[in-house]
Structure formats: C-alpha cells, structure tokens
Amino acid sequence: MKKNNILLLVTNKTLITNFKKESNITFLFPLENFCIGLPTFALENIKEEGYIFLNRILDNTDIEKFKKIITKLPKNIKGIVFDDLGILNVLIKSNLKIKKILFLNHLNSNYQSINYYLDYVDSVFISSDITINETKEILKKAKKPLVVFTFGHVNIMYSRRTLISNYNNHFKENVPNTAILQEKITNIPFIIKEDLYGTAIYTKEPFNALEYRHLDNILFNFINPLFLENDIEKIIKSPTNLDDIYPYKYLSTKETIYKLKEEEK
Numbered sequence: 733m734k735k736n737n738i739l740l741l742v743t744n745k746t747l748i749t750n751f752k753k754e755s756n757i758t759f760l761f762p763l764e765n766f767c768i769g770l771p772t773f774a775l776e777n778i779k780e781e782g783y784i785f786l787n788r789i790l791d792n793t794d795i796e797k798f799k800k801i802i803t804k805l806p807k808n809i810k811g812i813v814f815d816d817l818g819i820l821n822v823l824i825k826s827n828l829k830i831k832k833i834l835f836l837n838h839l840n841s842n843y844q845s846i847n848y849y850l851d852y853v854d855s856v857f858i859s860s861d862i863t864i865n866e867t868k869e870i871l872k873k874a875k876k877p878l879v880v881f882t883f884g885h886v887n888i889m890y891s892r893r894t895l896i897s898n899y900n901n902h903f904k905e906n907v908p909n910t911a912i913l914q915e916k917i918t919n920i921p922f923i924i925k926e927d928l929y930g931t932a933i934y935t936k937e938p939f940n941a942l943e944y945r946h947l948d949n950i951l952f953n954f955i956n957p958l959f960l961e962n963d964i965e966k967i968i969k970s971p972t973n974l975d976d977i978y979p980y981k982y983l984s985t986k987e988t989i990y991k992l993k994e995e996e997k
C-alpha cells in the first residue's frame with residue numbers, strides 16, 4: 733500500500749499517545765472556541781507538532797480574537813486548516829509563515845475553483861460530495877497537492893442554533909447532546925451533536941474512501957476519528973479498504989446530477 737501522509741483529527745489525547753511515533757501522521761487539533769461539533773484543545777495545551785483546525789464561520793468579534801491568537805502561535809503549530817474566508821484575509825495580511833489549508837466543507841467540487849484558491853493557500857480540501865472519478869480528475873488538474881476526506885463521519889451541516897436544546901424545551905423532551913435521530917421525510921438517520929456554539933449533523937455511518945490512499949497529488953489523506961476512536965488504529969494501519977466492515981461510500985460512487993422534468997404546458 734502506498735504510504736500517503738495522513739492528517740489525523742485529534743478527538744482525544746489517546747490518539748496522540750498511540751500515533752505520535754508514526755512518521756506519516758500529522759495531528760490536526762480542533763481549536764477551543766473556534767470549532768463546532770468536536771472536542772477541542774486550548775492553544776496552550778497543544779504541545780505536539782501539528783496543525784490547528786477552525787471549522788466555524790466567525791463574526792467580527794471572533795475574527796478579532798483570532799488576530800490576537802496568531803500573534804502568539806507556538807513553534808509546534810505548523811499550519812492552519814480553516815473554513816471561514818475571513819481567516820484567509822487575516823492570514824494574508826499577517827504574513828504568517830505557516831501552511832494554510834482551506835476546508836470549505838461541501839463547496840470545492842471542481843478544479844477551476846480549487847486552482848483559484850490555490851493562488852492564496854497551500855492546499856485545499858476536495859469536497860466529499862463528489863464521485864471518485866471526479867476526485868481523480870481534480871487531483872490530476874490541480875496545481876498543488878490537495879487534501880482528500882478519506883475516512884470518518886461526514887459533517888453534513890451545522891447550525892449556530894442549539895437545535896437539541898430548542899427541541900427539548902419546546903416538546904419537553906430529554907434528548908441528549910449527542911443523539912442519533914431519523915429524518916422523517918427521507919427516513920435517513922443522522923448523528924446530531926450540540927455544543928456551546930450550535931449543532932453539528934453527521935452521517936450515521938462513517939464514509940469509507942480508503943481507496944483514495946493510492947491516488948497521486950495528495951498532500952494529506954484526512955481521517956476523522958470522531959465516534960470511531962476504538963477502531964481508528966485498524967482503519968489507519970489496515971492494508972485493505974475494509975469495505976466488508978465499513979461499506980458506506982457516501983456520494984463517492986453515486987452521481988448527484990439529475991435532469992429536471994420539463995414544465996408542462
């Protein structure tokens with residue numbers, strides 16, 4: 733198996749202990765007060781070398797807080813993975829000499845827009861909402877190595893609203909902060925996780941794209957261990973794609989282009 737570099741989201745300290753000696757693994761730490769739907773780390777508690785992750789859309793107050801943070805980044809922080817383009821503007825003006833990776837969760841789905849962003853950042857996450865053939869085309873035509881979502885529960889969306897708390901208050905229920913709920917129209921189950929900054933909704937099954945480990949022009953294969961911490965060593969070190977255990981392919985094998993019906997006259 734080709735040994736591509738792995739970007740491992742750190743969802744607990746045990747992952748650091750288990751994988752800190754692996755030369756092909758880079759840690760990605762969700763930063764306290766700047767992430768939603770994830771366990772987070774205060775900057776002063778991040779002692780290992782790695783990247784920090786910011787997955788929230790920020791308001792002006794948060795942007796000002798971020799400006800202060802980047803003035804005191806320790807040397808072990810080698811890069812930033814971020815969602816908000818306001819962060820990119822701050823980073824460009826700061827001339828900070830660290831790696832910048834843009835993570836627009838569901839938007840980077842074609843090589844033209846990705847190559848545009850690559851004029852300003854070091855790498856970009858490819859959307860997990862496209863097929864493997866589309867992913868291969870993007871990797872082939874991208875002018876810098878990219879990051880691909882390789883394994884884990886996919887964050888479908890998030891809301892700044894505390895949806896579970898609102899539901900409990902309205903219906904006098906007691907749904908826990910992390911729950912599996914089934915959408916009643918499609919009957920599709922999702923994992924819903926609420927925290928201080930809102931509510932994140934994940935696929936119930938982990939997305940298995942381990943076959944992406946063999947592709948070229950990849951900076952990192954991204955792995956999200958959230959809800960999977962007990963299985964993550966098997967997932968990372970397995971020489972196979974584990975399709976028999978984790979068969980869920982999300983949209984990588986299914987095109988989402990549909991022809992609309994013609995309007996009846």
